[in-house]
Amino acid sequence: METATPEARSRELEERIAADPAAFRILTGDRPTGPLHLGHYFGTLANRVRLQRAGAELFIVIPDYQVITDRDVADHLTAHVEGLVADYLAAGIDPSAATIFRHSAVPALNQLMLPFLSLVTVGELSRNPTVKDEIAASRQASVSGLMFTYPVHQAADILFCKANLVPVGKDQLPHQEITRTVARRFNDRYGTVFPVPEALLSAAPLLLGTDGHKMGKSRGNAIALSAGPDETARLIKRAVTDTERQITYEPETRPQVSNLVLLADLCQDRDPHTVAAEIGSGGASALKKVVTDSVNEFLHPIRTRRTALIADRTHLRRVLAEGNTRANEIADRTLHEVRTAMDS
Incomplete structure (x- = not known):
């Protein structure tokens, strides 16, 4: 090996x-x-x-x-x-x-x-x-x-x-x-x-952070597991994308957009190309909404358990x-x- x-x-x-x-x-x-x-x-x-x-x-x-x-x-x-x-x-x-x-x-x-x-x-x-x-x-x-x-x-x-x-x-x-x-x-x-x-x-x-660079706790570009739905939406809304309206999954040439697609894919457990194709010409706004909804749904049970744990x-x-x-x-x-x- x-x-x-x-x-x-x-x-x-x-x-x-x-x-x-x-x-x-x-x-x-x-x-x-x-x-x-x-x-x-x-x-x-x-x-x-x-x-x-x-x-x-x-x-x-x-x-x-x-x-x-x-x-x-x-x-x-x-x-x-x-x-x-x-x-x-x-x-x-x-x-x-x-x-x-x-x-x-x-x-x-x-x-x-x-x-x-x-x-x-x-x-x-x-x-x-x-x-x-x-x-x-x-x-x-x-x-x-x-x-x-x-x-x-x-x-x-x-x-x-x-x-x-x-x-x-x-x-x-x-x-x-x-x-x-x-x-x-x-x-x-x-x-x-x-x-x-x-x-x-x-x-x-x-995964990249919301600024397009490596995600890190000390870099202010990460979505914490404990972040609430509103904070998650705010962080994703300011995420870096590009000027092309058509959403595609091309990590080599469109790393920021592809990173958001990947995040939605991981939360939904689906293929990133399928996620991108469904958003299509919706642009960055539609992409960020899909990502926000996907992240919040995925994190909801983790957040619920964490709230109870941190209280004890x-x-x-x-x-x-x-x-x-x-x-x-x-x-x-x-x-x-x-x-x-x-x-x-």
Whole structure:
């Protein structure tokens, strides 16, 4: 599988998952910088729910202190953490089976960082295109060491529980490759401790934000899962399109229009060419109405569940406390293995 493309590897992985989902332990997560949005949902969150329901073991890390990789302070951190838990559960994650935990509540994760940093070079970190993109979009005037080493933080988050599968969007593949490099080099140098995790790509293409650029929480161009119908309509109304009235699905030549068509397609679970053909000569106004209606209908049950969840903070905190306890037990065992391997 090493020489195959990421898409080909993902197809092979899907066959293995279908045959034996219990053989897979998944680690994934999101920084608590704000609510999850549709890009998160179609890019990876829907995959997490699907894989958990199939029978894979799911770990979700909330890397709270990593918020300051691209900003000076971590505002409203606890509220954002609890909001993420509400997003996860509203989207369909089963908290009785998943391990949802805060990075800061598991000290062994940071202790794994030092040996992991010794396994990658400055050149490898500086060439990471995802880090370059995040630096360009960051709120800081200069690049911190935390931002620079962020992929190694992710490696610790993934490898501590010996995850062998990570659902990602295509833009996160460079981070995933750093994790694979760390695992291979540690095993080569000290003896086999870690699996080399595979990246499972979402079937959904990368969604653009309302400004025509990558959708992101910090970029003000995302439609949050928790956004109300009116806010959703307002965000879609200001979305970038083009001057052609006929609506078509041509991602290469009409990326902004095609992105809106794709969003309607994903929410309706239909073919984007069919969606575009039905709108036809209705222009951008008709397209945006279809997208708004599609998004609001799709998100309605998620929003309803989230409203009930966010009203019960005690339950959200209990889910985190239970996840923190389990993650600590596993991380302490892994750290002991690492120390034993390095000392022998």
